[in-house]
Amino acid sequence: MxxxxxxxxxxxxxxxxxxxxxxxxxxxxxxxxxxxxxxxxxxxxxxxxxxxxxxxxxxxxxxxxxxxxxxxxxxxxxxxTRYDVPTAGRARLKALLGMLADELSAAVYFTWYRHGEMEMVEAVEAPGAPLVDRDRYRAAAHATSSGKTLLALMTAEERRDHLARYPMVPFTPYTLRDPSHLPLLPRQGPRRAVPITQFQEYQLGTAGASVPIVAGNGIGAISVSLPMAQAHRLTGIAAQLRTRLGDDFAAVVFGI
Known part of the structure; x- marks a missing residue:
């Protein structure tokens, strides 16, 4: 690889x-x-x-x-939008994330937002690209690329409510602290936007990028993470992630 x-x-x-x-x-x-x-x-x-x-x-x-x-x-x-994922659907999702992780040589995540909470639905690591710490993930929307993508898709009221429950605490010296600096995305056609990134904001030594998923009233993100030593690869991977998901992945996203 x-x-x-x-x-x-x-x-x-x-x-x-x-x-x-x-x-x-x-x-x-x-x-x-x-x-x-x-x-x-x-x-x-x-x-x-x-x-x-x-x-x-x-x-x-x-x-x-x-x-x-x-x-x-x-x-x-x-x-x-209720995020009711049966076992078979979860297995297919993990298999396809694994295919992406292998192709991109990066850890890959599928995150969904439901009932006011950010859920890491599934994640697959790659050799040389371990998964980030999942213990603090739900409270770290402002610090992860996937979380910043979800915040970017929310209404102003939804964003204020989420940040009131999960304040923008510093996970590292690089963590974003000012809500006015959070990116924003339109619900219509968000995948045409530039992927959202983070560099050592959630976990030192790790960078990430994310593209949005919108279905009905539901919002989510497909994201990748890499060690900072490979951060130079992130722009190319993020661009490819933005322009390439496919029939099999669509079947999983829509068929679970």
């Missing part, structure tokens, strides 16, 4: 299809009475054929429902 990310055009696209499916879910959530495939394709800048393919998958897995040619969010969206 090398220390760089291979730019192999034959490799599976591990992020792009998930992004497209999530964009369709976001768009559908804005039409309580339903929207046509053409409307959703137009709203998400997707080719109509691509939209139809993903819509069929989302309907099959009950994340969308189709009534009289209109698509509306389905019962599985509520299940995702």
């Amino acid at each position: 090398t220390g760089t990310v291979a730019a192999d055009s034959t490799a599976p696209t591990l992020i792009a299809s998930a992004q497209r499916a999530l964009r369709l879910l976001e768009a559908a959530a804005h039409y309580p009475k339903g929207a046509t495939a053409k409307q959703l394709a137009r709203d998400t800048d997707l080719a109509l054929g691509t939209a139809y393919h993903l819509l069929r998958t989302l309907v099959h897995d009950h994340y969308l429902e189709r009534h009289n040619g209109l698509y509306v969010t389905g019962p599985a969206v509520a299940g995702l």
